[in-house]
Amino acid sequence: xxxxxxxxxxxxxxxxxxxxxxxxxxxxxxxxxxxxxxxxxxxxxxxxxxxxxxxxxxxxxxxxxxxxxxxxxxxxxxxxxxxxxxxxxxxxxxxxxxxxxxxxxxxxxxxxxxxxxxxxxxxxxxxxxxxxxxxxxxx
Numbered sequence: 202x203x204x205x206x207x208x209x210x211x212x213x214x215x216x217x218x219x220x221x222x223x224x225x226x227x228x229x230x231x232x233x234x235x236x237x238x239x240x241x242x243x244x245x246x247x248x249x250x251x252x253x254x255x256x257x258x259x260x261x262x263x264x265x266x267x268x269x270x271x272x273x274x275x276x277x278x279x280x281x282x283x284x285x286x287x288x289x290x291x292x293x294x295x296x297x298x299x300x301x302x303x304x305x306x307x308x309x310x311x312x313x314x315x316x317x318x319x320x321x322x323x324x325x326x327x328x329x330x331x332x333x334x335x336x337x338x339x340x
Contacts, residue, residue: 206251207259209240219253220322223283227313227326229258235324237262237295250295250315262295263309268338274329276316283325284318293317298338308335 202216220235234253239245246267250260265272274294276286286292294316296309311332317324 204236204251204253205256206238206249207256208249209238212238214238214253218322220250220317220324222315222324222326224325226258226260226315232258247298248295250297261298261300262315263298263338265294265296265309265311265314268296268309269311269336272311272332274314274316274327276327280316280325280327284316284323285321286318291319293319296336299335305339307338309338310334311336 203211203213205211214236218236220237222233222235224230225232232252232254235250236253238249238251240249241247246263247261250262252258272294276284276292284292294314296311296314298307298309300307311329312334313326313328315324315326
C-alpha cells in the first residue's frame with residue numbers, strides 16, 4: 202500500500218504494519234491509523250510514527266528505555282482493555298521527540314508515551330505524572 206509521508210514522500214508499506222490508535226494521539230484524536238517508519242534501518246531509533254491516511258501528523262519517536270534506562274510505567278485497566286492486552290503480550294513504548302534545528306537539543310516526552318500492543322497493532326497514549334515533558338536525548 203502506498204502512503205504519502207511528511208518527510209519521505211510516497212512510500213510503500215505493508216498493511217500488516219498499520220497501528221490503530223482508537224482514541225488518537227493527544228491533539229490529533231481524529232487520526233486513528235499510523236505506521237512506524239525506520240529510515241535508519243529496521244528497528245533502529247529514531248523512527249517516524251507516520252499517519253497512514255495523510256502526510257500529517259508524523260512524530261519522530263524513540264524507545265524511552267534507550268534514553269532513560271530506569272523508565273517505569275504501569276497501564277490502568279482502561280488502557281489494558283483498549284489495547285486488548287493480555288498478560289505476556291509485548292508492549293512497545295514510544296516517546297515522542299521534539300527535534301529543533303540543532304538536533305543536539307532534541308528532547309523526548311517521557312510523560313505521555315505511546316503504548317503499542319505489538320501482538321495486535323493497537324496503540325494508545327497515556328499520561329505518567331512522574332516524568333518530564335522534555336527529557337534530553339543527547340546529554
